[in-house]
Amino acid sequence: xxxxxxxxxxxxxxxxxxxxxxxxxxxxxxxxxxxxxxxxxxxxxxxxxxxxxxxxxxxxxxxxxxxxxxxxxxxxxxxxxxxxxxxxxxxxxxxxxxx
Ligand SMILES: [Zn+2]
Numbered sequence: 014x015x016x017x018x019x020x021x022x023x024x025x026x027x028x029x030x031x032x033x034x035x036x037x038x039x040x041x042x043x044x045x046x047x048x049x050x051x052x053x054x055x056x057x058x059x060x061x062x063x064x065x066x067x068x069x070x071x072x073x074x075x076x077x078x079x080x081x082x083x084x085x086x087x088x089x090x091x092x093x094x095x096x097x098x099x100x101x102x103x104x105x106x107x108x109x110x111x112x
Contacts, residue, residue: 017044017053019046019049019053021046021049022048022049024048024049026044026053027044029044029045030043030044030055031043031044084098084101085098085101085102086098086101086102087099087102
């Protein structure tokens, strides 16, 4: 079983996993940190593994796979770097059927 840590205090909360309980407003299984009084949904819990690069934030589900959001720009840029991001955006937009 993989380890789950509190996103706030980094405590090991792997053993606090609970199933969904709609009667108390928990619609999906999750974890709970006693120290922080913080509920952590399953999909929010991160599972640090040895050698893992810590990723902050969660991935936008609408984000095109393979191209980090930081490499995209919806507006043409004034710098070559920004323009390259815009080209990325246009390329992906085209793949979605937009032009
Ligand atoms: Zn905590």
